[in-house]
Amino acid sequence: MSTDVSADRIPIKLRAEALEQLLVERGLVDPNVMDSFIKTYEKDVGPLNGAKVVAKAWTDPEFKARLLENGTTAVAELGFKGPQGEHIVVVENTDTVHNVVVCTLCSCYPWPLLGLPPTWYKDPAYRARVVKEPRTVLAEMGLTLPESTEVTVWDSSSEVRFFVLPQRPAASEGMSEEELVAIVSRDAMVGVAVVGA
């Protein structure tokens, strides 16, 4: 790698185009394969998957028990598996316990359930601070927890991927599983927000 940063500060967009061109013209990369990767994570694999898992857990106690016992096999029942989902551990938020997930070393994230991570998850301030002062960080992000709530931060350092099962809001009583899917936010499944009805 270059050590002289100023010499190669070409715009990153141009850099990506140059590398793609070099690899495509030598037959090492197929642009159609690139397009399919991009489309997969833009259209098919995203937080809607996780929301389906949560809504099912809220309405099917046996599924919820399986989900907390073995997240990997339980979400595979719904067809969710793949890269960055080799082993999934689901942790449950309750009246007294709040879980929040981070990856301080890069930005490991449960892709099959949530897609690619949002900007805030990859932000150095989040990575640096949520393992040291989670209550303060969550408050800055809009979630103030009572002092009595137990906070557990999960720092993803192996290939285990953590997924938060948010609390079902009381006002959602009577909603169907489909209706529940629509209220589950991505941010609640990482633990920086709660689900409002």
Add this chain to the structure above:
Amino acid sequence: MTGIQAASGVADLGGAEGWGVAPLLDPAEPVFKEEWEGRAFALSLLSMRISGTNLDAFRHAMNRLDSEHYFDDGYYGRWLYGAENLLMDSDIIAPGAVEARAANMTGGHVDEPPAPEPHKPEYAPTAGGSIRVIEAPQRFQVGQQVRAKVMQAPGHTRLQKYTQGHVGVVAIVEPAQILPDTHAHFIAENAQWVYTVSFDSKELFGPAAERFTLNTDLYEDYMEEAS
């Protein structure tokens, strides 16, 4: 082929000061904010394949960037620079090739270095993914007190600085996994047990720390008994 290089430590952000306020949530943000981010994402995934390397090598290729390359172009910027590192390590592209092509794409007329003879790492994974079935018994049990070792060896690791030297309790025995420290350098898979260990915030950050529990995964090689 690259040898083992010291990681710059640029990526090991846990507990670091000076990063300012926490980011705001943006539930409506697109997956890729700009088109190049998607191209960089796809190129990076394919670069692991083309260079004959692996995910741990890719993470290490990012960890040895300097801070400008790591931070200034954001997440997919460091992916792209990391991918370039992998491709240069395996002699798929020559140093300077990307810069020269970029110059020629914007009206320049510079000689581009020829494509080198590829040298991919000589290693073959024993299975797909990172999880392995091993026969070795678990060295540690749920409920046991353990200490995260202080390890400053050069090369890749997933042992964060902020846990090193601190005592926690084994909470979960996770599946055995290949060790990133050796896998990133194509030395060995070293499959071993991984444990989710719970640390008290005050053990990690002192008596004035907020009250919370920090859970993180430690590979068995990162751990020792805490007497």
